[in-house]
Amino acid sequence: QVQLVESGGGLVQAGGSLRLSCAASGRTGSNFAMSWFRQGPGREREFVAGISWSAMSNYVADSVKGRFTISRDNAENTVYLQMNSLKPEDTAVYYCAARYGAIGVLTTLYDYWGQGTQVTVSS
Numbered sequence: 744q745v746q747l748v749e750s751g752g753g754l755v756q757a758g759g760s761l762r763l764s765c766a767a768s769g770r771t772g773s774n775f776a777m778s779w780f781r782q783g784p785g786r787e788r789e790f791v792a793g794i795s796w797s798a799m800s801n802y803v804a805d806s807v808k809g810r811f812t813i814s815r816d817n818a819e820n821t822v823y824l825q826m827n828s829l830k831p832e833d834t835a836v837y838y839c840a841a842r843y844g845a846i847g848v849l850t851t852l853y854d855y856w857g858q859g860t861q862v863t864v865s866s
Contacts, residue, residue, distance in 0.1 A: 744769045744770065745767060745768070745769040745770065745771055745841060745854075745855045746767070746768045746769050746855075747765055747766070747767050747839045747840070747841060747855055747856060747857035748765065748766050748768075748839075748857055748858070749763060749764065749765050749837065749838065749839045749857040749858065749859060749860040750763070750764050750765075750766075750860060751763040751764050751860060752837060752860030752861045752862045753861075753862070753863070754863045754864075754865065755829055755862075755863070755864055755865070756829075756864070756865050757829060757830055757831055757864055757865065757866050758828060758829065759829050759864075760825070760826060760827045760828075760829065761826045761829065761862060762823060762824070762825050762826070763779070763823065763824040763826065763837055763839075763860060763862070764821055764822075764823055765777065765779075765821060765822045765823075765824075765839030765857055766819070766820060766821045767820040767821070767822075767841060767855075768820065771820055771841070772843070773796055774796050774843055774844060775796050775841055775842075775843055776793060776794065776795050776796060776841065776842055776843070776844060776845060776846050776847075777793065777794055777815060777822040777839065777840070777841045778790065778791070778792060778793030778794070778813075778839075778840050778841070778842075778846060778847075778853065779791040779792050779793070779813065779822075779824045779837055779838070779839060779840070780837070780838045780840055780850060781833075781835035781836065781837045781838065781862075782835055782836050782838070782859075783832075783834060783835040783836075784834075784835075786835070788838070788850050789804070789806075790804055790848040790849075790850075791803070791804050791806075791807055791811065791824070791837070792804065792807065792811055792812075792813040792824060793813065793846035793847070793848075794813045794814065794815050794822060794846065795845065795846055796817070798814070798815055798817075800845070800846060801813050801846070802846050802848075804848075807826075807833070810826065810827050810828045810829075811824060811825065811826050811827070812824070812825040812827075813825075822839065824837070826862070829862075829864045830864060831864050831865070831866045832864075833862060833864050834862060834863050834864050835862060836859040836860065836861050836862075837859060837860050837861075837862050838856055838857055838858075838859045839856070839857040840853035840855065840856050840857070841853060841854065841855040841856075842854050842855070
């Protein structure tokens with residue numbers, strides 16, 4: 744079993760920064776891609792960014808490209824999402840997700856999910 748726990752959410756003013764963390768525990772093994780999704784009020788859950796086990800591949804959604812950066816520390820089994828230049832439309836619950844294999848943008852591809860962490864960006 745794999746457990747994912749997000750942290751780092753909070754309230755920030757527009758233009759500010761937050762760094763989200765997702766710690767994985769359990770039998771994660773190798774070839775374990777991790778991604779961030781978000782779900783704003785009244786919206787569908789959407790892909791934000793993903794990173795492969797090797798960190799050689801990563802993909803960032805157009806909506807956050809140039810502002811958000813995903814990284815991982817395999818020794819700590821942790822993935823990070825550095826969020827800069829935050830905008831009010833970034834307000835959402837951010838979820839960490841993981842799967843064995845490549846990065847995917849569809850929620851249905853992921854086997855493991857965290858509980859989510861709230862990010863609120865004020866204007």
